[in-house]
Amino acid sequence: MEGLAFDIAHLLAGGLVLVSFMMLYQDRLYALLNLFALHAVVLALSVAWQAHVQGAPHLYITAAIALVFKAIVIPVALHRIVQRLGIHREIETVIGVGPTMLAGMGLVALAISVMLQATPEADPLAREDLAFALAVILLGLLTMVTRRNAVGQVVGFMSLENGLILAAAGAKGMPLVVEISVAFSVLIAFIVIGIFLFRIRERFDTVDIQALDRHRGERR
Amino acid sequence: MPVQIALWSVAALLATAIVGVARARAAAGRVLVYGTSLAVCGVTILSALIHLLAAGGEAATLALPLGIPWIGARFRIDALAAFFLVVVNLGGAAASLYGIGYGRHEEAPQRVLPFFPAFLAGMNLVVLADDAFTFLLSWEFMSLASWALVMAHHRDAENARAGYIYLVMASFGTLALLLAFGLLAGADGGYTFAAMRAATHAPWVMPLALALLLLGAGSKAGLVPLHVWLPLAHPAAPSHVSALMSGVMTKVAVYGFIRVVFDLIAAPSWWAGMLLLFLGGATALLGILHALMERDFKRLLAYSTIENIGVIFVNLGLALAFQANGFAAAAALALTAALFHALNHSLFKSLLFFGAGAVLSATGTRDMDRLGGLIHRMPATGFAFLVGCVAISALPPLNGFVSEWLTFQAILLSPGLPQWGLKVMVPAVGAVLALSAALVAACFVKAFGVTFLGRARSEVCSAACEVDRIPLIAMGLFATLCLLLGILPGLVIDALAPSVASVLGARMPVQMHVPWLSIVPIAESRSSYNGLLLFAFIAVSAVLAMLVIHRFASRALRRAPPWDCGYPDANPATQYTAVSFAQPVRRVFGTVVFRACEQVRMPPPGSLAPARLDVAQRDLVWDGLYAPLARAIGVASQRLNVLQFLTIRRYLSLVFLALVGLLLVLALWP
Numbered sequence: 035m036e037g038l039a040f041d042i043a044h045l046l047a048g049g050l051v052l053v054s055f056m057m058l059y060q061d062r063l064y065a066l067l068n069l070f071a072l073h074a075v076v077l078a079l080s081v082a083w084q085a086h087v088q089g090a091p092h093l094y095i096t097a098a099i100a101l102v103f104k105a106i107v108i109p110v111a112l113h114r115i116v117q118r119l120g121i122h123r124e125i126e127t128v129i130g131v132g133p134t135m136l137a138g139m140g141l142v143a144l145a146i147s148v149m150l151q152a153t154p155e156a157d158p159l160a161r162e163d164l165a166f167a168l169a170v171i172l173l174g175l176l177t178m179v180t181r182r183n184a185v186g187q188v189v190g191f192m193s194l195e196n197g198l199i200l201a202a203a204g205a206k207g208m209p210l211v212v213e214i215s216v217a218f219s220v221l222i223a224f225i226v227i228g229i230f231l232f233r234i235r236e237r238f239d240t241v242d243i244q245a246l247d248r249h250r251g252e253r254r
Numbered sequence: 255m256p257v258q259i260a261l262w263s264v265a266a267l268l269a270t271a272i273v274g275v276a277r278a279r280a281a282a283g284r285v286l287v288y289g290t291s292l293a294v295c296g297v298t299i300l301s302a303l304i305h306l307l308a309a310g311g312e313a314a315t316l317a318l319p320l321g322i323p324w325i326g327a328r329f330r331i332d333a334l335a336a337f338f339l340v341v342v343n344l345g346g347a348a349a350s351l352y353g354i355g356y357g358r359h360e361e362a363p364q365r366v367l368p369f370f371p372a373f374l375a376g377m378n379l380v381v382l383a384d385d386a387f388t389f390l391l392s393w394e395f396m397s398l399a400s401w402a403l404v405m406a407h408h409r410d411a412e413n414a415r416a417g418y419i420y421l422v423m424a425s426f427g428t429l430a431l432l433l434a435f436g437l438l439a440g441a442d443g444g445y446t447f448a449a450m451r452a453a454t455h456a457p458w459v460m461p462l463a464l465a466l467l468l469l470g471a472g473s474k475a476g477l478v479p480l481h482v483w484l485p486l487a488h489p490a491a492p493s494h495v496s497a498l499m500s501g502v503m504t505k506v507a508v509y510g511f512i513r514v515v516f517d518l519i520a521a522p523s524w525w526a527g528m529l530l531l532f533l534g535g536a537t538a539l540l541g542i543l544h545a546l547m548e549r550d551f552k553r554l555l556a557y558s559t560i561e562n563i564g565v566i567f568v569n570l571g572l573a574l575a576f577q578a579n580g581f582a583a584a585a586a587l588a589l590t591a592a593l594f595h596a597l598n599h600s601l602f603k604s605l606l607f608f609g610a611g612a613v614l615s616a617t618g619t620r621d622m623d624r625l626g627g628l629i630h631r632m633p634a635t636g637f638a639f640l641v642g643c644v645a646i647s648a649l650p651p652l653n654g655f656v657s658e659w660l661t662f663q664a665i666l667l668s669p670g671l672p673q674w675g676l677k678v679m680v681p682a683v684g685a686v687l688a689l690s691a692a693l694v695a696a697c698f699v700k701a702f703g704v705t706f707l708g709r710a711r712s713e714v715c716s717a718a719c720e721v722d723r724i725p726l727i728a729m730g731l732f733a734t735l736c737l738l739l740g741i742l743p744g745l746v747i748d749a750l751a752p753s754v755a756s757v758l759g760a761r762m763p764v765q766m767h768v769p770w771l772s773i774v775p776i777a778e779s780r781s782s783y784n785g786l787l788l789f790a791f792i793a794v795s796a797v798l799a800m801l802v803i804h805r806f807a808s809r810a811l812r813r814a815p816p817w818d819c820g821y822p823d824a825n826p827a828t829q830y831t832a833v834s835f836a837q838p839v840r841r842v843f844g845t846v847v848f849r850a851c852e853q854v855r856m857p858p859p860g861s862l863a864p865a866r867l868d869v870a871q872r873d874l875v876w877d878g879l880y881a882p883l884a885r886a887i888g889v890a891s892q893r894l895n896v897l898q899f900l901t902i903r904r905y906l907s908l909v910f911l912a913l914v915g916l917l918l919v920l921a922l923w924p
């Protein structure tokens with residue numbers, strides 16, 4: 035049972051990293067949103083498995099929050115926004131797919147080497163989990179950095195938050211309050227960013243953030 | 255008990271500051287604020303003196319549940335702190351007394367009254383603090399309160415510049431102190447002074463902490479090359495505040511230095527002593543040379559403060575060097591000289607600033623070349639100022655002589671030191687001190703002579719009248735103290751003994767047992783000094799000479815051409831001025847130290863314009879250190895200004911790259 039529990043946790047966390055990679059090269063908006071929903075589902079599964087393994091029922095709540103809000107509410111809302119605003123469906127990336135993927139692999143290697151070095155005496159389950167969580171966070175940041183589109187950045191930001199929740203769930207004895215607050219912070223960030231999207235749209239007729247730069251009279 | 259009294263005094267001062275805010279514009283507010291400060295300072299002096307003399311400076315501590323939770327706010331009075339409490343509150347009491355009368359002429363009392371008691375409270379708290387957090391907080395409070403006082407007349411562009419430079423230097427100094435305490439506290443966060451005393455430091459901590467401390471306390475005290483703010487800021491404040499800043503705040507900085515180097519680190523090393531000797535010597539010489547060149551008398555006094563700080567730091571360096579070599583008695587002698595000089599300087603520098611304030615309020619100018627002959631208009635101020643000048647010039651029988659004499663006694667012990675560096679350095683520094691002592695005398699002959707003697711050089715000066723009685727009482731008090739400390743030095747040395755012993759573990763020989771109130775620093779066969787005898791001799795011989803002259807002088811009438819004192823032309827402009835008096839010294843030192851350049855401009859033939867003599871001099875420390883630094887900061891901020899206007903994505907990329915960079919460091923760290 036120990037071996038199996040570890041393997042399944044490993045599989046789910048690895049799946050999260052894999053979905054992060056898929057988001058990294060995705061250059062269509064709807065596909066990106068669908069992938070984000072998938073990301074959240076994998077996260078919910080992973081957290082639920084942690085709840086089962088650790089015997090910590092409160093983690094089921096976290097998993098439910100992830101499933102309901104991140105896998106259903108937010109993607110649906112973002113779909114609607116994209117539809118209503120008639121946003122251009124293609125996302126301009128800054129760097130090509132190849133270099134981005136290579137950078138992502140480097141980041142995963144970095145995350146794993148840092149984490150395994152920093153936590154030699156921790157529980158192996160938590161250790162692997164933390165390493166993957168850091169990888170997800172770094173990939174989320176990379177997604178944000180390489181997108182020019184505001185919706186793309188929102189999705190990158192929220193996949194980063196998924197990494198945080200994975201880390202929080204992997205560490206034993208993390209109180210529920212923290213996870214709920216993290217979930218709410220994501221929700222608030224989503225609302226704020228959503229409002230900003232509307233405002234930007236109203237003013238500039240586009241959600242391409244280059245428009246903001248042009249407005250400020252900046253060179254790129 | 256003494257800690258409680260001191261803390262209640264601080265609380266009373268802070269309450270007075272609040273009263274000062276509320277009642278600043280009323281005349282009663284002035285009397286109330288200064289009167290309360292005077293009373294509170296008096297109580298603190300008494301309690302500290304009793305603690306020092308009766309209880310022998312036994313350490314008393316108190317911890318309040320304020321500040322950082324696991325440390326609290328700790329306060330402690332030992333002999334050293336008690337001595338500095340006396341210095342601080344003595345200056346504070348006299349400045350308060352002076353302020354009762356002087357404050358009448360203040361144009362903006364609402365900018366002075368609230369900050370004056372707060373400044374006093376800050377200085378008291380620094381001396382009382384017994385953990386790094388309280389110390390730094392009080393230090394910064396003291397700096398900010400004094401900054402507010404410097405900015406009292408902020409509409410003057412020069413004052414605004416002085417305040418700006420002071421603020422920058424003060425924050426820099428506090429930062430250096432913060433880092434020094436961080437080093438001493440170590441990784442475990444032992445921020446109480448008791449923990450720092452008990453801790454053993456790695457060998458690399460001591461030099462680094464000393465360097466940071468020299469930057470932090472040295473910038474507040476005015477060590478060269480960190481002195482640039484001092485001659486700007488001290489004169490900018492109202493005169494009684496100038497007296498506090500110059501006479502007292504610099505001593506608080508010296509206290510901080512002694513507390514950390516001798517008490518907390520307590521690992522003396524001869525090279526540290528050598529560094530202090532060098533810095534002290536350079537400070538003394540450069541300070542007094544600047545003072546000699548100055549024609550603004552408050553700035554002259556401020557530069558002379560830098561010189562005295564140099565003397566004190568030379569003594570501290572000697573004490574460190576002797577202590578490192580195990581010469582306990584010699585170290586005690588040097589530290590006693592340092593503390594004695596700190597006390598003396600606080601007395602006569604306050605006295606001189608009070609006199610300068612009286613002249614300023616009577617004439618409205620600080621330019622010595624517009625003054626002159628004031629001794630006829632303001633005899634009492636003139637006499638008090640003269641006493642201050644004699645004391646600061648280290649002439650017997652006043653107090654300045656005693657501490658400088660002790661300094662030279664300590665210097666004369668240096669041949670016993672084993673290190674060759676010190677063997678060469680100490681006599682050289684002694685020579686520098688001797689030179690600066692002579693220059694001090696010249697400087698104060700100039701200050702007194704040009705201001706008070708001769709004839710008035712301007713209208714305002716010939717219309718000046720004496721100040722009120724209360725400032726005169728304050729000046730008379732300090733003049734009397736200068737004389738008393740000069741003729742009874744043995745009592746002071748014995749009173750200082752517990753303070754010296756508390757940090758060095760050694761003390762000077764007991765002076766009370768020496769007959770005839772002489773002082774004997776080492777052994778009778780070597781040297782001794784008796785101020786009382788000298789005073790009696792001067793008084794008796796002067797009276798005798800007067801009697802003889804009056805007895806044998808002839809009353810017969812003689813006719814002769816009148817002596818015109820060397821001024822055949824009756825114009826006051828033909829007198830020596832501050833600038834012309836300094837000319838010989840400027841010729842000797844100025845070309846090297848100040849790049850001074852004198853230029854005679856003759857009018858073109860046929861023109862009736864007068865010829866002009868222009869003197870230009872530069873401050874090499876400013877030109878060589880601060881101006882390039884300011885330029886470099888300007889250029890760097892110009893370059894980095896681009897960072898203010900990046901796109902959101904670029905900011906995110908910066909954060910991302912910084913994170914990845916840090917993780918890489920973590921991953922590759924061995």
